[in-house]
Amino acid sequence: MDGGKPARKTTIYDLATLAGTSASAVSSVLNGTWKKRRISSQLAEKITRLAQEQGYAVNMQASLLRREKSKIIGMIVPKYDNRYFGSIVETFEAMARERGLFPIVTCTRRDPELEMEAARTMLSYQVEWLISTGATNPDRISELCGPAGVRSLNLDLPGSNAPSVISDNFAGARELTRRILANCRQRLGQALPLLFVGGRGSDHNTGERIRGFRAAHEEVGIEVDENHILACGYAPEKAEGALGALAQREGVLPQGMFVNSTISLEGVMRWIRRSGHYEGRAPVMGCFDWDPFAALLADDIEMVRQDVPQMLAAVFDIIEKGAPPNTRIEIPPVFVTRG
Amino acid sequence: MDGGKPARKTTIYDLATLAGTSASAVSSVLNGTWKKRRISSQLAEKITRLAQEQGYAVNMQASLLRREKSKIIGMIVPKYDNRYFGSIVETFEAMARERGLFPIVTCTRRDPELEMEAARTMLSYQVEWLISTGATNPDRISELCGPAGVRSLNLDLPGSNAPSVISDNFAGARELTRRILANCRQRLGQALPLLFVGGRGSDHNTGERIRGFRAAHEEVGIEVDENHILACGYAPEKAEGALGALAQREGVLPQGMFVNSTISLEGVMRWIRRSGHYEGRAPVMGCFDWDPFAALLADDIEMVRQDVPQMLAAVFDIIEKGAPPNTRIEIPPVFVTRG
DNA sequence: GCACAAAGCTCAATCGATGAAGCAAAAATT
DNA sequence: AATTTTTGCTTCATCGATTGAGCTTTGTGC
Secondary structure: OOOOOOOOOOOHHHHHHHHOOOHHHHHHHHOOOOOOOOOOHHHHHHHHHHHHHHOOOOOHHHHHHHOOOOOEEEEEEOOOOOHHHHHHHHHHHHHHHHOOOEEEEEEOOOOHHHHHHHHHHHHHOOOOEEEEEOOOOHHHHHHHHHHHOOEEEEEOOOOOOOOEEEEOHHHHHHHHHHHHHHHHHHHHOOOOOOEEEOEEOOOHHHHHHHHHHHHHHHHOOOOOOHHHEEOEEOOHHHHHHHHHHHHHHHOOOOOEEEEOOHHHHHHHHHHHHHHOOOOOOOOEEEEOOOOHHHHHHOOOOEEEEOOHHHHHHHHHHHHHHOOOOOOEEEEOOEEOOOO | OOOOOOOOOOOHHHHHHHHOOOHHHHHHHHOOOOOOOOOOHHHHHHHHHHHHHHOOOOOHHHHHHHOOOOOEEEEEEOOOOOHHHHHHHHHHHHHHHHOOOEEEEEEOOOOHHHHHHHHHHHHHOOOOEEEEEOOOOHHHHHHHHHHHOOEEEEEOOOOOOOOEEEEOHHHHHHHHHHHHHHHHHHHHOOOOOOEEEOEEOOOHHHHHHHHHHHHHHHHOOOOOOHHHEEOEEOOHHHHHHHHHHHHHHHOOOOOEEEEOOHHHHHHHHHHHHHHOOOOOOOOEEEEOOOOHHHHHHOOOOEEEEOOHHHHHHHHHHHHHHOOOOOOEEEEOOEEOOOO
């Protein structure tokens, strides 16, 4: 390709020399303000053509340094290993671009240190907004943003220093539990108390889902067994370990199960397969999350799909119209119809 | 939080005033060159403390404008909706950070226009390297980068203008096919020619996988049916449609199947379930890709996992040591042991 | 033919961080 | 005591794009 060319990047000064004009004319032509600045369309065309030929790309660093608005919008996200976060990132990028914003996304692997580090890096990039998705400590991030004049916003997990957009975890979990219980009744003749597996007891979403889980049991007069609420963490290994330990202690596990995420479901499925515990009488399952393959695993696994497009619509609505820091928007999740 | 403060960002000039010193002293303290510049550790400490207190974050735009190296490394990726690309992005970010680089990733949804647009944006951000992952036209991207002095690199799908790191698709597909054929023999008594589903006929990987598919058939003297090679595209709907059309034409589909990606597998599974075609005698399957739930779908679905850590190790090796544009590194994929 | 306006530009300051060059004071050497 | 060296800073030009404030030239009106 290149035989050792200097490879210095073309600047507006280079283009100005080539066009026999000034850098300021070039700049205004390339950023679209040339009509306002009364540049002839003749010159505009010439400059545009030259820029094209030279493969000119504006130096964002220089441009942003001068402008007052960066139009950069940052997002931090814990993992890319499931459909929920994948879809959040994909939708976020598309919606940001539609609005003329430049999305920057970074993944923090649920590491609180990395989370702060990433947030600081985002500030350095002069983001105008920072969306903390599923952050372990969204409030610390908001505190970092506040004094810098950067607006922040929480997604998936709520915080108290910035507006939050989350799923309606309580109602979603209650409805999911109702459905699992109904399936139990249908398949086993009666509805017995379910097992709850996955999630961190300390996080808001897990708390709300457990509340919904309890509410649905209460509605039909079934008592929840407190030892059967395993908020053991999200990781597959955690769920696997928790089930193993419970089976060890109690011998037989419940026939119905509420799994708190596809991540945990991965561990649950692995354990069921390896331990052979449910041999011949597969448990009735539900999962607060969705995955196309998981949905096919069993005929009657109920899945709740968090409504990512609606959640991000709410996010951009806040970005456009503003909202007080204590705003909390809860988006109803969607029940996946099977077939 | 804020009661309407000015919220202007703290600059080194503000810190200089607060510390009663000069901006250049502040700068050198904060970027670590202060020893070389003989700033007293007393002053260094004072400045560091003030920066901490004020929540100072360097303005990357200004800093990068001045430096000659940006240390930014860009990656474009087609989708976030599967484990393969998810794991590529996650590993890429982690490895880049380990090396003191700043990763920027963006998703182009297999849209050739968006791909070029994203590449141009990356150039504007002054990336030093651009990794095109699974790009529809990696060579056009390399052509854009070359004159700007930005080095480019292809991942997953090869190009001819920049070094490429890909899976060993031929050997992987041949071994996968062998295994599916062996499973057929074991389950059905004999090995019959398989069906190939998914992928674009025009892309290098699909071509190589078809070649491996043929080779494995040839080894055992089975003739491939040309009508049973359905390179219909990756999208689930495409795979679904192709299977439906084939069933329409031929009535009965082969008992063994090679699916070209988990994306296509999604459609295949959906079709199998909806059509009821394989009722009672599930097909023997293999998939060139891995997903934890897909792996659990059937007892004997063979999955090849592309070796993402090795692929990215090769990528960073090239970045550190260099490589001619015609380099092509093929990483053997890994066979997932079942259980 | 002169005043005045509009068109079509250019000039130069600016954004914040960086680092080469320079300068004054303190310390060491002769 | 005079000179040199070292220490510990500051000054200022610079990176590339942007934009308010000019400054010519051409056009219009009377």
